[in-house]
Amino acid sequence: MIDFAWLADHLDDLLGRLAQHFVLAAIAVGVGFVLSIGMSIAALRRPRLRTTLVTISGVIYTIPSLAMFAALVPVTGLSTLTAEIPLTLYTLLIFMRNILAGLDAVPAEVLEAADGMGYSSRGRLRRVELPLALPLVIGGVRLASVSTIGLVTVSGILGDRFGGLGFFIFEGYRRSFPTEILLGAIPSILLAVVVDVVLVAVQRRLTPWSRSNPADRGPAQGLPQAMGSSV
C-alpha cells in the first residue's frame, strides 16, 4: 500500500516542506503571542476593553479556516500574508484567554504584599504578575502551537508555495495517492508532538518554583479552565 521507492525519492521535498511548515507556524505563533501580550496587559484593568477584545477574538475563532483563506485572496493575493493573517488571528483567542487567566490567578494577597512593599504598578506586572502567570502563558503557547501546526496544512489551499506538509496531503488527495497523503499527515503530527514536548521542557525550566508544589504542576491542570468550552 505504501510506495517506499517514491518516499525515498521525495525525502528532500519532505525536509523542505517540514521547514516551511515550521516557519509558517512559528511566525503566526510569534506574532500572535506579541499581539496578545500587548492586548492582555492593556485589557487587564479595563473590563470593557477586555470583554470587547475577548469577544472579537472569539468571533474570529469561529470562522472556518478555509473560508478565511479564501476570503483574503482578493485582498492580499496569493501571498505569505494571506497565509499568516488567519493563522495569527486564530492564536489570539487561545493566547488572550490563557494570559488573562494566568494574570487573574495571581493571589490577591500576593498583589497586596507587592503594593505594600512599594512596587510600582509596572514593576509589579513585570516582576510579580507576569512571572506568576507563566505556567498558563506557556500553556497557551503549547495550545496555540499545536493548533497552528494543524492549520498550516489548510493553507495548502493557497497553492504550491504554502501549506507546508499540507501540500503533500492536497496533492496526494488529488492524485489519489495514499503514500503522499501519509507523507504530509504523519510528519505534521510528529512536528506537533515534538514542539509540545519541547515547550513542556521550557516551562519546567522557566518555572522551577511550580515544581516544588505538587498541587500546582503547570499548565496541564490550568488549561481546561483557561480554554473553556465556549470556543
Next chain:
Amino acid sequence: MSTAERVVFEHVTKRYPGTGKGNPGAVEDLSLEGPAGKVCVLVGPSGCGKTTSLKMVNRLIEPTSGRILIGESDIANRDVIDLRRGIGYVIQQVGLFPHQTVGENVATVPRLLGWDEVRRRARADELLKLVGLDPGRYAGRYPSALSGGERQRVGVARALAADPPVLLMDEPFGAVDPIVRERLQNELLRLQERIAKTILFVTHDIDEAIKMGSLVAVMQVGGHLAQFGTPDEILASPASDFVARFVGADRGLKRLALVRVGALELRPAITARVGSDAADARRRAAADDFRYVLVVDDDDRPLQWIHPDRLPAEGQVPATDDMAAAPLFERQTTLKDAFSMLLASDVQAGIVVDGEGAVLGLVTADMIGERMRQAS
C-alpha cells in the same frame, strides 16, 4: 538599626461613597499616637475599621479627611512608593511571592531600593537568622515548601529587610493554629525587645491584643475609637459598655496575665532549716496567722511544708517528706499562672524563689485578689 518613629493619627476619617456613616470598614475621626518603639494594637470586631486604619498608614487606602504623621512628617506629602518602601508590612495570608526563593522574598525591598546582590544576600541571611530560620536550609527554598509558621516568619523577615522605622501587621497570626500562634507571638515579643520598632498591630482577638500591646486601641463598628490605653487600663476600667462586653466578663482573670509575681509585696515565709531548733520554729509559727513552717536546706531552698503540730516539742527540725514544697513561683510568673497553681495545691500559699532557688517569700490567693482590687 534605624530609630523607630511614632505614628500619629489626627482626626482621620475614611468614608466610602454611597453608604454614609457607619458602614463596614469606615473610620470616624480617629486620633491616636503609637509611640516610637512600642507595639500599638488596634482591636475590634470585624468591620470596625481597624484594617482600614492600618492601610491608611502605607496609603493602600487614602483617608477622606484628617492626616497621619510618621515622626513629624505628614505622609500625604511623601511619594507613595517611597513611603511604602520605608514601612514594613505583614499580612495574614503573608503574600510571599511563590516564584521567588525565601532569600529573594526577604530581599524584596532591598532590591527595590537598588542594593547590590552581595549586600542583599547578606541582609536576607541576617534577617532569616533573626526570625529563627537557618539561612543555609531555608534561603534557597520556595515558599510552597514551608509550613504556615515558617511562612509567617519569612513574612516578618521580609517586612524588616530594609530596616523600616515602622512595621504594620494586619492579623499576622490569624491563619496559623493556636499552638504556632502562641509561639509566633512570643517570638515577636522577644524580637521586638531587640529591634524596638514602632509596630501597629491589627487583631480581632482581645487576648492577643492584651498580650502584644504596650497600648491597645479598642475600635467599634462605625470606626469609632472606643478606648485607647494600656492593656491594664482597658481591662481594669472599660470606658463603655461596648468595651466591657468586648473584653469579656472574664476581664478580671485576663488582668492577672498582665501582672507578675514580682509586682506583689511578698509575705515573709516562716522558714526553718533541717536540724535547727524545733521549739523556736513552733514559737514563730504560732505568732503568725499562716501557721505552716517551710523547711529549707542550707541554701534556703524549700524542701517541704510542715504543720507546727507535727514539729517535735523539743529537739531538731526533722527532714520529713510530709507535704511537698509546692507550688514554686519565680518573680516572672504571671498572677494568672500563679493563681491557677494555687487553686490546685494543698497549701494556699505559693513559694517565690529566686534564680538560685532560694526562698524569697510567699504569695497567697488573698494577696492576688487584694492586688486586683487595688489597681481598679
